[in-house]
Amino acid sequence: MENSSPASNRCSYEDYEATADWLRSKTAQRPKVAIICGSGLGGLAELLHNKVVFPYKDIPLFPQTTVMGHQGQLVFGTLEGQQCVCMQGRFHTYEGYDLKQVTYPVRVFSLLGVKTLILTNASGGLNSSYKVGDIMLIKDQINLPGLVGNNPLCGPNEDRFGERFLCMSDAYDPDLIALAQQTAEEQGIEEFMQKGVYCMVSGPTYESVTEGRALRTLGADTVGMSTALEVVVARHCGLRVLGFSLITNMVVTEYDSKQRANHAEVLETTRMRTQVLEGLVTKIVAKIRREVVPLLWSSGKTSRPLSPNRTTQSDYGTHFGLRRDVVPLLWSYRKTSRPLAPNRTTQSDYGTHFGLRRDVVPLLWSYRKTSRPLAPNRTIQSD
Template sequence: MQGRFHTFHTKALMYTSYEDYEATAKWLLPQTEQRPKVAIICGSGLGGLAEKLENRDVIPYRDIPNFPQTTVEGHQGQLVFGTLEGHQCVCMQGRFHTYEGFDVYQVTYPVRVFSLLGVRTLVVTNAAGGLNSSFSVGDIMLIKDHINMPGLVGNNPLCGPNDDRFGVRFPCMSDAYDRDLMALAQQTAEEQGIGAFLQQGVYCMVGGPTYESIAEGRALRTLGADAVGMSTALEVVVARHCGLRVLGFSLITNKVVMSDDDSTLKANHAEVLVACNNRAQDLQGLVRGILAQMPLDPEDL
C-alpha cells in the first residue's frame, strides 16, 4: 500500500500505527481552538447537522494528513469543528466505506484520531433500509445493538496487534450503545413530539455497494436485524475499543424488498437522499435536543 500510512503486514492484513493517529491529531489541534468532547459522524444526506455548529472551523479531508477521501454522493468530505448546545463538537460531513476500496483501518481512522483529540462521546447516524415490517420510511431508529457482518467473517478493525494505549485486546460489545444516552434520546423525542416515529432496533452492517437481494433481506431479518446499511458498525467497534460512549441513529430511507411480489420495488441512492432530506430536520433537532440535556462533563451523565 502506498501513501502516507505507515503500514505493517501480518498475512493479508495492513493496519496503521499509533504514531500515524497521533500525527494527525497533532496536526489538527492548531487548526482550531475547539477541543471537542463530542464527535458526530453524519451519514448520507445527514451532513446538515454540521451546519448548525457555531464558531465553525471547516477542514477538508484532502488537507488532513493520513485521511482518506470520501467518494460518495451526499458526503461533503470535511471535518467541521464548532459548538452545539454548549458542547464543543467535531462533525464528519461524510464517512468512509469499505465498498469505496478502503480497508477497515482507513474506514475507522477518524475515530481513533477523535479519541486522541479528547472526544468521549460518539454520535453515529446513517441511512438504512428497513427490514422490520412495522417500520415506515422516514422513521428514525435508535440503534440498540448491531450485527457486524464484516467483523463476523474476520474483517474487523481490531485485527492485528493490539495497542493497549487505545484499549484492551478483547473488548466487550454487549454494551456497545450507551443505555443512558438511549434513554435520554427517547425522552427528548417525546418532548419534541416525534416519539411516534422513533423506533428502537438492531442495525446490521453489510459490505455493499449492492442493495440486498430478496433472500439476503429475509436472512438478515431472520438473524434479528431491524435495519441494514453499509457503515457504522466498524466505527462503533473502534469507538468502544477506545472507551467512547456511543449513541446511534438509523434514518429508515427505504423498505428492503423481501418478497417476490415486491420485486419491482428497487432501492436506489437518489431515493435514499430524498428520504433523508424529508426527515433530516427532525433528526438534527433530536440530536441537538439530546446535547442540550447532556452534562458538559460526560462523566456526569
C-alpha cells in the first residue's frame, strides 16, 4: 500500500481501517491509552518500555510532520505497565494538511482499541496570572476554526465512529482532570499547575496585540495551533480526553512591548519543563490502569463476609460489593434467579458462572485463564 497520506476526500472508514490493520499486523501491542506529544514534548515516548517504533513515512496513509520539535514517529510500548501509543509529532493545518488529515491518527487509535487520549501542547499564555513554564490542565477549549466552519466533523457523518451532532460541553473528562490535579499535588508541583481554557487558532502566525486581547476577552487562558481538532474527533469516537498546555511564552498584549513570540523560545521552555510533564503523565497513566478496580467495587476494603443464603446472580453482584450501577453492565442478563451450580470452584468458572459477560471476566480478574481453585477461606472482597 502507498505511504502517501490520503487526500481529504479519501479519508474513508476503509482508510482508517487499512492503517489500523497494518499497525496491528506489525505489533502485538494493543494500547488502551494514546498520547499526542506537543512541540518539544516528544520525550515522553522515550520512557516507554518494549518500544516498537514506526516512522510516519512507513505507515500507510499517515501524514508526515514538517515542524521542528515534532519527530514524526509512532511509538508503541508500556508505561507503568499500561500499553500506550505515543505520537512523537502531530499535524497542524498550517502545514497544509486539511482537517481530516490532522485528525487522521485519532480515528486510527480508536480502531486500535484506545479508550483514553492524552494530549500535550505548547501554548502562549493569555491569562495575566500565568507564568512561562506553568502547566495548564485544559478544562475546556475554544475551537476557533471550528466556530467558523472548519470543523473536522463537517461533511457526511461516519456513523461507525459517532453521531452527527456531538456534545462538546463535557469534552475534557472531569474525572481525569480530578485525577491529574490529585497527582500534581502528590508530585508537589501545584505551584505551577493551572486549570483553564485553551483556544486553537490556525497559525502559523503568532497573535497580534489586538488578537491576543480579543482571545483573552473571549475567555481563553492559553492559545496554540493544535489540539482542539484532535479533541473533537476523539470525542466523536467516544474517547476520554485529558489535555495539558505548557505555557512556553506569554502572548504580547501591550502595544509598546518589545517582546516577540518565536518558536525557539517555545522549544527552549519545553526543555525546562519536559521532565515534570513527563513525570505527571506517567503517574496519571499508572492510575488510569488501576482505576477500573475502585470503579467496580463500592468499597475496596470491606470485610463483610459472604452470606451463604445469597444464591441468585443479582444478589451476588451487590453482595460482592460491586456498585449497584455497575452490576447491570456486568451481567449478561439481569434479574435472573438461576441458582449457582455447586461444582463451580475456579475463578474463571465463577466469572461466567455468575453470569458475568465473558468479555468482562478477564478485565475483572487480575490474571486470566487461571484454574486456581478458590481457597475456601477466601470470603471477603479484598481477597
